[in-house]
Amino acid sequence: MSGKDASRQTLQIAIVGSGPSGFYAAEALLRSDRDVRIDMIERLPTPYGLVRSGVAPDHPKLKQAIAVYDGIARDESFSFFGNVTAGRDVSIAELQRTHHAVLLACGAHEDRTLAIPGSGLAGSHSATEFVGWYNGHPDFRHRTFDLSHEVAVIIGQGNVAADVCRILAKPVDGLRDSDIAEHALEVLAESKVKEIHVIGRRGPAHAKFTAKELRELAGISDVTAHAKPEECVLNEESRLELEGRANFNAVKNLEMFGAFARQVETRGQRRIWFRFCLSPAALVGRDRLEAISFVRNRLEGPPFSQKASATDQTETISCGLVLRSIGYRGVPLDGVPFDGLLGVVPNVAGRVVYGEKPMRGLYVTGWLKRGPTGIIGTNRADSIETVENLLGDASEEEVKSGADALLPLLEARRVRWVSFAEWLKIDAAEIERGKDKGKPREKFTRIDEMLNVLE
């Protein structure tokens, strides 16, 4: 970066997490007129967060964002420290001593649980586990999903629910040329699932799918989408909501749900049922999940703040698998305030606050800042905001050593950190492994496998 003021000290910034929000923060820092050095710390040896381990394998186009991150990582003012866990290998307090600012971008990777009887039964999982498993995330490679029952249930109607539904519904041949983990492909190839129920607690006007995702689900070959006509009838409040011009996504969703409800014929191998105004009340089964009992909800309250309220009607769906996708929470970090209710780090426009008071040199961005909403690009605008405030506060007067102080800490603790150049070797090895299978890559799913590439 040229034209920077040479008389000032270099601003040393530590970014914790290497997903979209972390990389867009790095981009905004590097674009600024300040002299900045960035050290990005990542728990895994591999960068890119949910673009690598969240984005569905059959959405390769979205993964092209990686080319942008790769370009950022090659900037000479940027260093990657993979396989380093902040809070274990190095504390946040230590990073605050070695760097002018610490920017937390570690996402919201804990899923919200169902506080209902039977939620611990075998066959009950979070969508996160399933996504991590089919995407080859090292934390989830050993999970097992029993797809031997014909009926699967997905709780939640957001885009993660759409992704897991699509992976369950899609003919497996449509996934073979993707970067889906081999172990998942083998299990999906044997899947007996014929019917997938996707359950929303509120009405069809409140499903969070983007119309694009919903259209894609309905368009899967060999799959029919259904909805129940009586569940697609709108109350007056929902009709008013749809009149708002900003609500055009819901209008499109509703057109599709209406078409599903008129779908009487069932063609193809699999059926997807979109169900509304149902909340799970109990998971039922002796040794493992056999059924879910639901309570029917009624919508109450004014337009745009309608809430689901339980009635005394119930319904039971027999099933062998349930995936819940009802929200995500950040994980508390030592020395960092945490809002246990929202599952985020409390902040004002990215400045971490304790009570009302901003914590000097501590910032947050992405899902850990605003909660698990939005898509990849949403994080760019979010990180631009955080970085603007960070740079507004930062003073170069104090000398910080950055990586020069971080490296001795990691070495003293015998942390085998992975540089960006080393990641590129892992990357090349994965691409090579995929070649004979016709896949863009076959991911390593164990950290020791990744590190072996570097020996």
Place this chain on the structure above:
Amino acid sequence: MPHIVTDNCQRCRFTECVDHCPVQCFHADDEQLYINPDVCVDCGACIPVCPVQAIYDVVDMPDDKKPWVAVNKERASMLPIISTKQDPLPTAKARQAELGF
């Protein structure tokens, strides 16, 4: 299918879309923005943030807007990338009201 900026952007140029684009696919002249269809990853992040709904997924585009597909491709190829939000045009507020948003 790519995403397309249409004539609602003219005299507005709010550029909210630019900060939300994960891959910097927006290009600009003094009049409006254009999307490079070869770079756009079809995520749709730009659509809801446009105050005047100027951006469409081609699939959802009204027929009368279809000529904009070719215009976006052509103009994007000859204009510089715009990578961060800029101030809207002075006429933006009036135009937004005129368009009924």
